[in-house]
Structures are given as C-alpha cells and as structure tokens.
Amino acid sequence: MSGIENSGTSEGRIKNATLIAGPTASGKSALALKLAERDGGVIVNADSMQVYGVLDVLTARPSADELTRVRHFLYGHVSPAMAYSTGSWLRDVAVLADSGLFTEKPPIFVGGTGLYFRALAEGISEMPEIPTEIRERWRWRLNEEGAPRLHRVLMSVDSAVAMRLKASDGQRIVRALEVLEASGRSILKWQADKGHPMIDLATARFIVIEPERELLIKRIDQRFDRMIEAGALDEVKEITAMRIGAELPAMKAIGVRELAAAMAGEMSFEEAIERAKIATRQYSKRQSTWFRNQFGPEWQRIGGEAGRQPGAADA
Structure with missing residues (x-):
C-alpha cells in the first residue's frame, strides 16, 4: 500500500x-x-x-x-x-x-x-472453496508427516510454488496443496487475479x-x-x-x-x-x-x- x-x-x-x-x-x-x-x-x-x-x-x-x-x-x-x-x-x-x-x-x-x-x-x-475432507486430510498429513515431507510433495506437483516457500512453512505448503487439489489450478494463478x-x-x-x-x-x-x-x-x-x-x-x-x-x-x-x-x-x-x-x-x-x-x- x-x-x-x-x-x-x-x-x-x-x-x-x-x-x-x-x-x-x-x-x-x-x-x-x-x-x-x-x-x-x-x-x-x-x-x-x-x-x-x-x-x-x-x-x-x-x-x-x-x-x-x-x-x-x-x-x-x-x-x-x-x-x-x-x-x-x-x-x-x-x-x-x-x-x-x-x-x-x-x-x-x-x-x-x-x-x-x-x-x-x-x-x-478470490480463492476456491476447499471441501472439508480435503482440508482435514492435508492438515492431518501435516501433523503426521511434517512440513518438509509435504514440501517435497508440493515440489513434485507445483514446483513454482514450492520454490517460493520455506520447507518449514507448513501452513502455506498445505494451503497450496489443498487449493491445487480442490480446483486443479495453482495457487499462483488464483493469486494473480486482481x-x-x-x-x-x-x-x-x-x-x-x-x-x-x-x-x-x-x-x-x-x-x-x-x-x-x-x-x-x-x-x-x-x-x-x-x-x-x-x-x-x-x-x-x-x-x-x-x-x-x-x-x-x-x-x-x-x-x-x-x-x-x-x-x-x-x-x-x-x-x-x-x-x-x-x-x-x-x-x-x-x-x-x-x-x-x-x-x-x-x-
């Protein structure tokens, strides 16, 4: 601003x-x-x-x-x-x-x-609505597997986003994964919309x-x-x-x-x-x-x- x-x-x-x-x-x-x-x-x-x-x-x-x-x-x-x-x-x-x-x-x-x-x-x-089951599954995986593991998952499916995030940033990693699964579209493309x-x-x-x-x-x-x-x-x-x-x-x-x-x-x-x-x-x-x-x-x-x-x- x-x-x-x-x-x-x-x-x-x-x-x-x-x-x-x-x-x-x-x-x-x-x-x-x-x-x-x-x-x-x-x-x-x-x-x-x-x-x-x-x-x-x-x-x-x-x-x-x-x-x-x-x-x-x-x-x-x-x-x-x-x-x-x-x-x-x-x-x-x-x-x-x-x-x-x-x-x-x-x-x-x-x-x-x-x-x-x-x-x-x-x-x-605008961001897509995330179904409860998708949100809960990714947050369960974050608790069970940890942020670094999910960062590697994100790197395999959306490397452009993963490269912008720290491997320890569990919340943003999970957010990117759930948006991609729910919409089939990278969170970067959603964020680009004014x-x-x-x-x-x-x-x-x-x-x-x-x-x-x-x-x-x-x-x-x-x-x-x-x-x-x-x-x-x-x-x-x-x-x-x-x-x-x-x-x-x-x-x-x-x-x-x-x-x-x-x-x-x-x-x-x-x-x-x-x-x-x-x-x-x-x-x-x-x-x-x-x-x-x-x-x-x-x-x-x-x-x-x-x-x-x-x-x-x-x-």
Whole structure:
C-alpha cells in the first residue's frame, strides 16, 4: 500500500471507514474507542491473533468495560483449532457490510495485521472453496508427516510454488496443496487475479501510530506483567488442554509457548516471562518496519500518545 493500487476504481462498498494500524501496545485500541464514541461508530478487529477464542488476555482483546461502551466485531469468534486466513477475515467483513451495519455506524478497523488492511484497501484474489475432507486430510498429513515431507510433495506437483516457500512453512505448503487439489489450478494463478477494494478509498481515513521505541518497550513489559496478573496462565492451560497442532496460528501467540514450557518445568516462570517480553518487542519492531515500508502517503502518521486515556486498552 505504498500508494494504494487497485483494479481501476477506488469505490468500495464500505463508506467512511477509519483504519487504525500500529504495533502491539501502541495505544491503537484506545484511539479506536475514543473515535467510535465520538462518531457513533463500531469497532472491527483487524488483528490476526485477536480473532481466536480462549486467548482473551494474551492477545490483549478489549476489556468487558470497553465492549459495553462500543460495539465490537470479529473478536474471539474463531476456534483456536482452526487456521484463519486473510481471505476468511475479509469474507467476515463482507458479511457485516452486507448486513447494513456500516450504513449508519461508520466502522473503525483497528489492529496490527498489515495484510488485513491491504485486503480492505486493495482487495485480494478470490480463492476456491476447499471441501472439508480435503482440508482435514492435508492438515492431518501435516501433523503426521511434517512440513518438509509435504514440501517435497508440493515440489513434485507445483514446483513454482514450492520454490517460493520455506520447507518449514507448513501452513502455506498445505494451503497450496489443498487449493491445487480442490480446483486443479495453482495457487499462483488464483493469486494473480486482481481483487477489488472493500472500502471506499475516497471517504476513508488512514491512521498509523508510530510510538517512540523506548516508550513502546516500556508499555510492552508493563502490559505483559498485567497479563500474568489477569489470568494469562489459565488461558495457556486451557489451550494446551485442547491438544491442537503446534503449527496452528493460535498456538504461536506470544506467551503460549513460553508459559507452557514454564508450567512443564522446562524453565522458570521468570525466564518464560522475560522471553515472552523479548518476543513481543521483536514482533512490534517487525510490525513497525512493515508499516513504515508498506504504507503510503495516504496514511496519517501520529505519535503513540494519540487517543490515550486512563484505563484504555494498550493494544
């Protein structure tokens, strides 16, 4: 989105949308809440981890109080046992738009997943529906055989795709295989088809929060301490008890692996907490780099104190 590209039109079905992006713990949820209350809008999640159930605390989802103040959508609505894609998210946004929700309530999309914002502003290629039996079979094979083995399978049937993927990238390998089997067409050909913007670019507002690095690190560390106090360990116990595949996105949420290792006696809780904080800092840096390189001049860049208010979310 370094200069938004689309298929020749800026007119999408969702008018007067506000997009608020920023790294984790930058205060974007607080700003979204402030704008939604001022403008009578609704908040729509644009963070790929906050879509999953169970992990309310560890993914810094809005609090119960915030949920009562403004209507929120697409938070915690996906089972951790599922792999949820950008395409799935965009289809869920389309369902909300088709319901008429955004006609009277301007939507505020807030999150840290750059690909979700790109999908809103540029659209994405249509992908074929994958029959349940095909999806389950390939995911079972991923669990049983591992990503490197399936990468070799992909290399034998669609080498152009396989050469673009790491042999350890199980999710993308499986996605390419299931698309090929379901449609008889390479995922590269599906991706080459141009999409259409979901939002009306002429009436949209684009905001990206760029906090000072030292301030952001401080917020990250303080927030993770609050997560522990608020029940993060209970969430890790619950999701671990589900015995779902370690390759699924929800299991890669920062804090799950670290705290699970501490509960198993593989490291101290102090070490687990410090590792999770370090991982969060690294993730926030990758987010900031992506936004800086991918977002164009249409994005208003503001400091990290924008929209802050006592008790507001730090997402």
